[in-house]
Amino acid sequence: MKISILCFDLAGNAAGRAFLLARLLEPLGTVEVVGPCYGDGVWEPVASERVPWRALPGRRLPRLAASLPAMLRLADGDLLYACKPRLTSAGIGYLKRIGSRTPLLLDIDDWEVGFFLRSGFWGTIGRAVNLGNPTGLPWTWLMERLHRTADAITVASRFLERRFGGTLIPHARDTDAWRPGADDPAESRRRLGVDKGRVVMFLGTARSYKGIQDLCEAMERLGRPQVTLALVGTDPTSAAGRALADRYPGIRLVGRVPFAEVPRYLAAADIVVVPQRDTSDTRGQTPAKLFDAMALARPIVSTRVSMIPEILDGCGCLVTPGDVGALAGAIGYLLDHPEEAAALGQKARARCVADYSFTAARRRLFPLVERVMAGR
Structure with a gap:
């Protein structure tokens, strides 16, 4: 089985959760992180990780529309796992699912709309009319509203579990590799x-x-x-x-x-x-x-x-x-x-x-993947 992890921007810190999910899913088959890159390269902290990835240059709307066919081709896994309800991750997953019925998981590790609310009333209004930014408020709000389009949802916190439902998969660490005392x-x-x-x-x-x-x-x-x-x-x-x-x-x-x-x-x-x-x-x-x-x-x-x-x-x-x-x-x-x-x-x-180890996270994640794949 091949799993495509859809990351909305490989140049930003969203790549951290995407690469983590890729590591968790490695025992199930081939895993690849794909998506646009709105910067000079993959986010530096994960750039040296041994996780396969492919990227396209990030674009704003309306030029982004011309990239959609290529982005859909990148999402070629038997299972799609979109990181964050964003246009260039979940949006690609929603479109792919409509066209091919490929099973889709959606991971939500932040309240994305919440990031815009700290701008105050006028700041939020200003962001609301910025339709050219694919990560802006209008598109993010829409992607959140469409979250039930996914076959299943994973979330990283209790707040998100209450708001969106789904299976709780907090951030995890490889506690077999990370051991106290290994470094001087x-x-x-x-x-x-x-x-x-x-x-x-x-x-x-x-x-x-x-x-x-x-x-x-x-x-x-x-x-x-x-x-x-x-x-x-x-x-x-x-x-x-x-x-x-x-x-x-x-x-x-x-x-x-x-x-x-x-x-x-x-x-x-x-x-x-x-x-x-x-x-x-x-x-x-x-x-x-x-x-x-x-x-x-x-x-x-x-x-x-x-x-x-x-x-x-x-x-x-x-x-x-x-x-x-x-x-x-x-x-x-x-x-x-x-x-x-x-x-x-x-x-x-x-x-x-x-x-919060890889073992603990896999105990919750693997049965979910099996149920989604069984229902395809």
Whole structure:
């Protein structure tokens, strides 16, 4: 069996979930990620992954219409699995299903329309009339409305499960390959330029809804110069990176790193912080980097947003989103109680193996694929 994973933009971070699903489905046959590329190449963190992919140059409407025949030809699997209800992923799947009756799964890992709501009334109105952008609000709203066109749906969080139904498939990690202690913490710290002291780490892209400002302010309020804050995934040459470095001179900034290199950086972390804010962007999200830290038994501080309290129940520290004082207090507590922090990390690892490993995800995903293929 061949499975085509439809990604709406291989140059963006949507490729992360697409490549994850491809890895999960590898035991079932040939798996390939296909779709447009609205950039210079595949998203850097997954570019070195051993997952086959094919791409076409991304286009805006109306030129996109001329690319539709080629995009439909790319989707040549016996099963189509569209990542996100977007025009250039789910839309291609809907069209292909109408024309060929190819079985179609739809994966929803974010509330896509929610990303537009933070723009306020006039911002949302402005995006609503932007029909030339295939990832804009009108087309995204339509793709969400058509979600029941798919034969089955998978979702990445409880919020999305309530909103769209489907089978819950949270982000997962290969806990057989990612093992605590496989990388030397001292070498990892040298990689960050940290010779001594403790390291608090954020892993991911520095976007406002991810609470980066809250974390930086919490570390400033904590007032421990011997503790280094490392932001891995934030380009120090970008406007956001330069602004953070100017405002908080002691932080370490590391640009995007290949997914395979993530454990080498996390080995340096005494604490990993995932300070999500409570916004329309985050209510449907489950931060993928949470599972990176869990797989490697890192102590975690996060916020009570979306599904995070369920995931970290009994194996992490939780604070109210946006509460800088509480965030600083939780970080300080784990720094002052390293044995308790280590125990939380081990519990997080055990939870990841039991519920968020490749094995756990496949237990839920494979029967769904079998049912969809049996009904073709």
